[in-house]
Amino acid sequence: xxxxxxFVSALPKAVALLGGGAIGGGWxxxxxxxxxxxxLHDPAAGALDRAQEQVARARRAFRRLTLAPxxxxxxxxxxxxxxxxxxxxxxxxxxxxxxLELKQxxxxxxxxxxxxxxxxxxxxSSLRPSLLQAKMKHAERLLVAHPFYPVYMLPxxxxxxxxxxxxxxxxRAATIFQALGMHPLVVRKEIDGFIANRLQEALWREALWxxxxxxxxxxxxxxxxxxxxxxxRAINGPFRVGGGGAGTRRFMEQWGPTLKWPWTKLTDxxxxxxxxxxxxxxxxxxxxxxxxxFEREQQRDDCYAAVLRGLRSQGHGAGETLxxxxxxxxxxxxxxxxxxxxxxxxxVQMPSDWVDYNGHITENRxxxxxxxxxxxxxxxxxxxxxxxxxxxxxxxxxxHISHLRELHAGDRVxxxxxxxxxxxxxxxxxxxxxxxxxxxxxxxxxxMLLHVAAGTGRSGPVQGDVRERVMKLALLHAxxxxxxxxxxxxxxx
Amino acid sequence: xxxxxxFVSALPKAVALLGGGAIGGGWxxxxxxxxxxxxLHDPAAGALDRAQEQVARARRAFRRLTLAPxxxxxxxxxxxxxxxxxxxxxxxxxxxxxxLELKQxxxxxxxxxxxxxxxxxxxxSSLRPSLLQAKMKHAERLLVAHPFYPVYMLPxxxxxxxxxxxxxxxxRAATIFQALGMHPLVVRKEIDGFIANRLQEALWREALWxxxxxxxxxxxxxxxxxxxxxxxRAINGPFRVGGGGAGTRRFMEQWGPTLKWPWTKLTDxxxxxxxxxxxxxxxxxxxxxxxxxFEREQQRDDCYAAVLRGLRSQGHGAGETLxxxxxxxxxxxxxxxxxxxxxxxxxVQMPSDWVDYNGHITENRxxxxxxxxxxxxxxxxxxxxxxxxxxxxxxxxxxHISHLRELHAGDRVxxxxxxxxxxxxxxxxxxxxxxxxxxxxxxxxxxMLLHVAAGTGRSGPVQGDVRERVMKLALLHAxxxxxxxxxxxxxxx
Numbered sequence: 002x003x004x005x006x007x008f009v010s011a012l013p014k015a016v017a018l019l020g021g022g023a024i025g026g027g028w029x030x031x032x033x034x035x036x037x038x039x040x041l042h043d044p045a046a047g048a049l050d051r052a053q054e055q056v057a058r059a060r061r062a063f064r065r066l067t068l069a070p071x072x073x074x075x076x077x078x079x080x081x082x083x084x085x086x087x088x089x090x091x092x093x094x095x096x097x098x099x100x101l102e103l104k105q106x107x108x109x110x111x112x113x114x115x116x117x118x119x120x121x122x123x124x125x126s127s128l129r130p131s132l133l134q135a136k137m138k139h140a141e142r143l144l145v146a147h148p149f150y151p152v153y154m155l156p157x158x159x160x161x162x163x164x165x166x167x168x169x170x171x172x173r174a175a176t177i178f179q180a181l182g183m184h185p186l187v188v189r190k191e192i193d194g195f196i197a198n199r200l201q202e203a204l205w206r207e208a209l210w211x212x213x214x215x216x217x218x219x220x221x222x223x224x225x226x227x228x229x230x231x232x233x234r235a236i237n238g239p240f241r242v243g244g245g246g247a248g249t250r251r252f253m254e255q256w257g258p259t260l261k262w263p264w265t266k267l268t269d270x271x272x273x274x275x276x277x278x279x280x281x282x283x284x285x286x287x288x289x290x291x292x293x294x295f296e297r298e299q300q301r302d303d304c305y306a307a308v309l310r311g312l313r314s315q316g317h318g319a320g321e322t323l324x325x326x327x328x329x330x331x332x333x334x335x336x337x338x339x340x341x342x343x344x345x346x347x348x349v350q351m352p353s354d355w356v357d358y359n360g361h362i363t364e365n366r367x368x369x370x371x372x373x374x375x376x377x378x379x380x381x382x383x384x385x386x387x388x389x390x391x392x393x394x395x396x397x398x399x400x401h402i403s404h405l406r407e408l409h410a411g412d413r414v415x416x417x418x419x420x421x422x423x424x425x426x427x428x429x430x431x432x433x434x435x436x437x438x439x440x441x442x443x444x445x446x447x448x449m450l451l452h453v454a455a456g457t458g459r460s461g462p463v464q465g466d467v468r469e470r471v472m473k474l475a476l477l478h479a480x481x482x483x484x485x486x487x488x489x490x491x492x493x494x
Numbered sequence: 495x496x497x498x499x500x501f502v503s504a505l506p507k508a509v510a511l512l513g514g515g516a517i518g519g520g521w522x523x524x525x526x527x528x529x530x531x532x533x534l535h536d537p538a539a540g541a542l543d544r545a546q547e548q549v550a551r552a553r554r555a556f557r558r559l560t561l562a563p564x565x566x567x568x569x570x571x572x573x574x575x576x577x578x579x580x581x582x583x584x585x586x587x588x589x590x591x592x593x594l595e596l597k598q599x600x601x602x603x604x605x606x607x608x609x610x611x612x613x614x615x616x617x618x619s620s621l622r623p624s625l626l627q628a629k630m631k632h633a634e635r636l637l638v639a640h641p642f643y644p645v646y647m648l649p650x651x652x653x654x655x656x657x658x659x660x661x662x663x664x665x666r667a668a669t670i671f672q673a674l675g676m677h678p679l680v681v682r683k684e685i686d687g688f689i690a691n692r693l694q695e696a697l698w699r700e701a702l703w704x705x706x707x708x709x710x711x712x713x714x715x716x717x718x719x720x721x722x723x724x725x726x727r728a729i730n731g732p733f734r735v736g737g738g739g740a741g742t743r744r745f746m747e748q749w750g751p752t753l754k755w756p757w758t759k760l761t762d763x764x765x766x767x768x769x770x771x772x773x774x775x776x777x778x779x780x781x782x783x784x785x786x787x788f789e790r791e792q793q794r795d796d797c798y799a800a801v802l803r804g805l806r807s808q809g810h811g812a813g814e815t816l817x818x819x820x821x822x823x824x825x826x827x828x829x830x831x832x833x834x835x836x837x838x839x840x841x842v843q844m845p846s847d848w849v850d851y852n853g854h855i856t857e858n859r860x861x862x863x864x865x866x867x868x869x870x871x872x873x874x875x876x877x878x879x880x881x882x883x884x885x886x887x888x889x890x891x892x893x894h895i896s897h898l899r900e901l902h903a904g905d906r907v908x909x910x911x912x913x914x915x916x917x918x919x920x921x922x923x924x925x926x927x928x929x930x931x932x933x934x935x936x937x938x939x940x941x942m943l944l945h946v947a948a949g950t951g952r953s954g955p956v957q958g959d960v961r962e963r964v965m966k967l968a969l970l971h972a973x974x975x976x977x978x979x980x981x982x983x984x985x986x987x
Contacts, residue, residue, distance in 0.1 A: 149722040157722035184721040190709050196718040203700035205732045207693050212733075216683050223731035225689040227811040228677040229642040229650035231727035236797045238716035238724070239698045240705075240774065250775035254766070273747070281733065282743035304729045304808050311804030314847045315797050318720040354807045354847070364890050365861035372857060397857050399984050400895040422986045429986055449984050490983035491892050491942050493915045493922055 011180040012037055013091035015075075019083060019107055021048040024124050025096035027152025029077055030059035034153065035181050036072035036333075041079050042086035049079040059153035062302040063350075064411040066154075066309060068373070069327035070334035070347035083107070084114040092177060094146065096124040101132060108143065109136035120174055122146035127194045130163030140165040146174055147195055148183070151298075154305045156322045159195045161188040182326030184319070212284065213277055219284035235308055236318060306353045343419040343481065344474075346377035348437060351412045362408040367434065368400055371446035374418035374432040382470040392464040393457075395428055395450035402446045403486055413437040421487050423475040425462040426452045431484045445486050504673040505530055506584035508568075512576060512600055514541040517617050518589035520645025522570055523552035527646065528674050529565035529826075534572050535579035542572040552646035555795040556843075557904040559647075559802060561866070562820035563827035563840035576600070577607040585670060587639065589617040594625060601636065602629035613667055615639035620687045623656030634660040639667055640688055641676070644791075647798045649815045652688045654681040675819030677812070705777065706770055712777035728801055729811060799846045836912040836974065837967075839870035841930060844905045855901040860927065861893060864939035867911035867925040875963040885957040886950075888921055888943035895939045896979055906930040914980050916968040918955040919945045924977045938979050 016032055018025050021043035029039045029052040041052055056077060063071060080086040087093055093111050097104055104123060111121055117139040125133065126147055134140035145161040158178045162171050175185040188195050194202070211217045217225065312320025334347040355366045375395070384394055408414060414436055421429040432446035454461025463471055509525055511518050514536035522532045522545040534545055549570060556564060573579040580586055586604050590597055597616060604614055610632040618626065619640055627633035638654040651671045655664050668678040681688050687695070704710045710718065805813025827840045848859045868888070877887055901907060907929055914922040925939035947954025956964055 155722050155725060157718065159718070184717065186714060186717050186721070188709070189714075190707075192709055196704060196710050196714065197722045199704065200697050200700050200715070200719060201723045201732070203696040204693050207696035208732050211689060211692065214683075216685055217681070217689050219731070219733045221679060221682075221689065222693070222733065224677065224679050225650065225652070226693060226727050226731040227729060228679070228815065229648050229690045230694045231729075231731070232648060232798060232801055232812060234719055234724035235728035235801050236720060236724075236794065238712070238719045239694070239701050240712045240715065240777075250771050254771065278743050278747065284733075300808070300810070301729065304805065304810050305725060307804035307808050307813075308725055308728050308801055309804075311800035311802075311847060312797065314849070315793070315800050317793070317797050319725060320800075322721065354804060356807070363862070364865060364893070365858040368858035368861045368893075368895075369856070397897050399897065400857070400861075400893070401984050402861075402893040404890050404892065424986060427986055429984065447984050449986075488983045488985050490981045491894050491922065491940050492981050493917060493920055493942075 011176040013177060014038060015040060015090045016092040016094060017042065017080075017083075017086040017090040017111075018094050018096065019043075019086065019111065020096035020098075020124075021045075021052040021079075022096065022098075023150055024148065024152060025094075026052040026055035027059075027148065027150060028094050028096060028124070030055045030151075030153040031181055031183075033075045033077050034059055034063050034071065036075050038075040039077045040086045040088070040090060041077065042081070042083055043079070049077070052077060052079075055151075055153070058298060058302065059151075061299065061411055062154060062306060064413070065303060065350070065353035066306040067323065067327050067330070068349045068352055069330035070349060071330065072333055083110050087111060087115045087119070090115075091119060092174075093119060093121045094124060095122065099125065099127060101128055104128065104133055105136045108133055112137040112139055112143075117142065120144075120170060120177075122174060124148060126198055129191050129193060130161050130166060131191060132163075134163045134165050141167040142170045144171055144174055145188075145195070146178065146185075147198075149197065151302070151305075154302060154309075156182065156184040156319050157197060158183045158185050159188055159197060160185050161191060161195055163191065179325075180329060182322065182329075184322045212281060219281065235312065303353050310352060310354050341477070343417040343431075343433065343478070344374075344378055344381055346373050346416045346418070348413050348415045349373060351408055351410050351414065353410050356410045360409055362410070362412075364404055366408075367402050367404060367444045367446065370414065370416050370434050370444070371400065371402065371430075371432045371448055372397075374416040374434075374446070375430060375448060375450060377416070378418050378420070378428075378430060378474075382474060383467050388464075388467055389455065391455060392467070393453050393455040393461060395463075396453050397448050398451045399449040400446065401448075401489065401491075402444060403489075404444055405441070406443045408436060408443050414443065419481055419484065420471075420475045420478040421447075421483070422479075423471055425468075426460050428452070428471065431487050433484070445484065447487060447489075504669040506670060507531060508533060508583045509585045509587060510535065510573075510576075510579040510583040510604075511587050511589065512536075512579065512604065513589035513591075513617075514538075514545045514572075515589065515591075516643055517641065517645060518587075519545040519548035520552075520643060521587050521589060521617070521641065523548045523644075523646040524674055524676075526568045526570050527552055527556055527564065529568050531568040532570045533579045533581070533583060534570065535574070535576055536572070542570070545570060545572075548644075548646070551791060551795065552644075554792065554904055555647060555799060557906070558796060558843070558846035559799040560816065560820050560823070561842045561845055562823035563842060564823065565826055576603045580604060580608045580612065583608075584612060585667075586612060586614045587617060588615065592618065592620060594621055597621065597626055598629050601626055605630040605632055605636075610635065613637075613663060613670075615667060617641060619691055622684050622686060623654050623659060624684060625656075627656045627658050633658040635663045637664055637667055638681075638688070639671065639678075640691075642690065644795070644798075647795060647802075649675065649677040649812050650690060651676045651678050652681055652690060653678050654684060654688055656684065672818075673822060675815065675822075677815045705774060712774065728805065796846050803845060803847050834970070836910040836924075836926065836971070837867075837870055837874055839866050839909045839911070841906050841908045842866060844901055844903050844907065846903050849903045853902055855903070855905075857897055859901075860895050860897060860937045860939065863907065863909050863927050863937070864893065864895065864923075864925045864941055865890075867909040867927075867939070868923055868941060868943060870909070871911050871913070871921075871923060871967075875967060876960050881957075881960055882948065884948060885960070886946050886948040886954060888956075889946050890941050891944045892942040893939065894941075894982065894984075895937060896982075897937055898934070899936045901929060901936050907936065912974055912977065913964075913968045913971040914940075914976070915972075916964050919953050921945070921964065924980050926977070938977065940980060940982075 015038040018041045021041050032039050121143045123145050130145045134143050144166050147159040149155040178185045208222050313323045355362050357363045417433045419431045421431050428450040430448050433442045434444040436443050451460050452463045508531040511534045514534050525532050614636045616638050623638045627636050637659050640652040642648040671678045701715050806816045848855050850856045910926045912924045914924050921943040923941050926935045927937040929936050944953050945956045
């Protein structure tokens with residue numbers, strides 16, 4: 002089940018994380034980068050450093066994942082007890098080692114020291130919530146919220162209620178995780194391992210046998226997957242075959258019996274002997290090509306960002322989740338009130354699919370940045386979906402750009418836009434594109450926009466309140482100094 | 495194993511396809527769009543129409559997949575016998591139904607009517623090549639070349655030799671499939687089902703049980719995968735965990751034992767009863783939202799194109815395969831000899847990640863098209879990797895674009911470039927961007943390029959032969975009429 006919710010300021014101000022390992026640290030990164038304060042409790046030495054490392058990696062990845070204005074980051078604080086960690090929080094997320102007794106004790110402690118209206122979620126990847134509730138008094142607020150590594154990058158979170166969980170708790174959790182840019186999937190039946198890990202581990206068992214029996218190396222298993230059905234799995238599951246419906250049925254009738262053919266015997270698990278474990282480690286090592294584990298994690302994050310942005314361009318699956326999150330970020334971005342100077346758009350970061358092979362932003366993206374400047378002006382004068390449908394909007398007819406210096410993936414950039422002149426139909430804009438922390442612009446741009454009347458495909462005058470606001474803003478900007486490069490043309494001087 | 499080969503005009507002029515169903519038709523599409531003539535034999539009625547449908551779908555998809563110049567398409571002819579189909583071909587690809595006896599007979603026939611130096615490949619997804627060789631005389635040229643649906647989109651082809659296969663045949667096949675833009679993976683041991691399908695079917699069995707037991711619906715299985723580890727599988731296989739090497743070993747020691755936990759009992763196959771098949775069909779139907787099967791196939795192709803282009807931007811996996819294929823297409827593209835008029839670049843098509851939510855090419859992509867025009871000029875005057883390393887190259891410092899009409903995904907477009915003027919360091923270019931079949935330009939562009947000396951980051955004069963060619967071309971273009979919009983500036987008139 003998927004719970005549809007509104008992004009109604011669902012984000013808590015602060016959360017407590019119990020456990021800061023690979024999963025807990027990933028939660029820290031996702032919360033902090035969404036502007037939520039994180040209070041972390043982890044008895045292990047160096048837990049704060051490790052969590053901060055994940056926050057840094059996620060910061061880098063988010064800057065390549067989205068152009069949307071990222072909020073001011075939350076704080077990350079380490080606390081030396083559960084009681085201290087839960088102070089003032091709305092959600093407790095437990096990510097302790099996968100040990101039932103340990104988790105039961107930890108959750109019982111959290112239950113005792115936390116007001117009953119605070120949600121408590123467990124990141125367990127296999128244990129049933131009813132078992133986790135065993136020692137809790139207010140078990141109605143406990144549910145499983147199982148994320149996937151890296152937590153800041155993969156959108157799925159499986160929500161599973163136990164026997165004593167209140168439905169309202171499940172809904173509240175879904176709302177929070179959705180506001181974090183995740184896709185909450187409610188598991189209908191309480192089962193060990195939930196859904197995604199069962200599927201993932203089936204594939205894993207088969208892969209282990211292939212390597213164990215020397216049918217394929219680790220690299221060949223990688224390749225067999227990522228060059229074939231692995232590409233499908235980013236798009237959909239295994240049943241989207243034969244065209245759906247009756248086609249799926251025909252496909253199953255034809256190919257279903259092959260599932261029972263001889264190779265199904267390979268469904269047990271090979272013994273993880275020393276020899277086999279060493280072979281796995283050696284083959285996984287052989288592929289490393291002198292790349293550090295840190296660089297590899299970055300490369301993987303960049304691939305996630307590129308695949309997610311690809312799916313976003315099609316409005317499909319995880320790309321749809323990304324688009325919804327970006328929309329919520331744009332709504333949350335503080336309005337920059339600056340009617341006296343050029344209009345400043347929210348700071349954006351350069352995503353990973355904007356770069357060329359040198360890691361520079363491709364030159365056409367300077368034009369995209371001008372586009373962000375115009376969007377900001379149009380938003381400011383009140384052009385919204387309703388105005389567009391009723392009266393039309395502005396379209397670019399001419400562009401002039403001076404490319405002054407290079408920008409790189411992840412750079413944070415602000416676009417300042419000045420109205421040079423405006424009449425009934427036309428809007429002449431000038432853009433100054435500045436990298437965060439610098440004074441000299443990375444580029445300047447200039448565009449002529451033409452107002453096109455809704456449904457006609459032809460120019461027509463701007464209407465009503467929007468017209469008034471355009472003229473008022475143009476008058477204010479007329480008092481600003483005219484940019485030196487405005488009206489320039491290209492020539493050999 | 496992966497056989498590394500050069501793209502040394504490896505493509506055959508013509509191939510014979512035996513069988514034109516979902517797989518054979520996909521082969522037809524991949525060959526035809528790579529410029530290879532296809533001679534198809536299929537006894538079923540309507541086989542040509544169905545193959546042509548796949549060619550049309552692939553044509554649309556390729557135009558969204560790549561900017562590289564696609565070659566002149568090969569022809570698709572239907573022949574009424576095996577003997578007629580194999581006439582003059584270098585490769586026979588068999589894609590008959592998955593029935594051992596039928597395939598043995600068909601391959602024996604092909605063997606008899608084909609010269610012994612012609613390669614014969616079978617698309618079988620499960621049968622061992624040694625069994626397929628049983629009735630062949632020249633069995634040394636038979637191997638399995640198992641592709642994945644849709645064949646024109648997914649790059650993997652598993653190559654598997656039988657007991658009597660000659661190693662040279664395997665290498666030759668690898669070279670051909672690589673030149674088609676595929677990734678040939680040589681299967682080390684002859685086993686039923688090869689590698690990818692074993693992995694895929696393991697996941698499938700688990701998915702069947704989840705739906706059978708009402709733990710999840712078809713849609714929920716889809717979501718559990720595509721929002722989590724499905725995104726990983728487009729990037730790599732299941733062993734790239736814990737950072738590789740020793741990390742993979744630690745990960746396996748920690749999580750390996752969970753593979754034996756209770757849920758491993760779900761490794762048999764549920765009975766495909768009427769009731770279960772109907773449930774599957776119904777759930778697959780429920781997701782269709784009034785979209786026709788044809789549109790759904792297009793949407794899926796567009797998603798593949800977007801994911802592949804995302805991976806290409808990172809130079810990773812299937813994106814690397816795509817980039818290598820594009821490079822070979824660029825090399826194959828006929829040079830346009832037109833020193834007398836503006837330089838025409840090879841026709842390119844608008845890829846799926848260049849569009850906005852309206853299906854129009856985003857305005858910044860007009861600047862990308864100017865970039866293609868400059869690249870064409872720089873290539874023409876002899877700027878190559880060697881010149882770049884030794885002397886430097888040109889960089890854009892100023893751009894002016896007139897956006898005249900909208901372009902859409904898949905549109906074919908040509909860029910004509912004229913040198914307006916040139917001096918020691920500067921190159922002033924004018925572009926006319928025209929959609930195939932139209933006279934009025936979709937846009938015009940103008941750029942000033944500056945020659946930057948290698949390693950300095952500062953401007954420096956163009957050198958040697960390149961300088962001579964630039965000056966000679968500039969002199970020729972000086973005789974052309976100066977474009978009306980050259981040197982224009984943006985202003986309210």
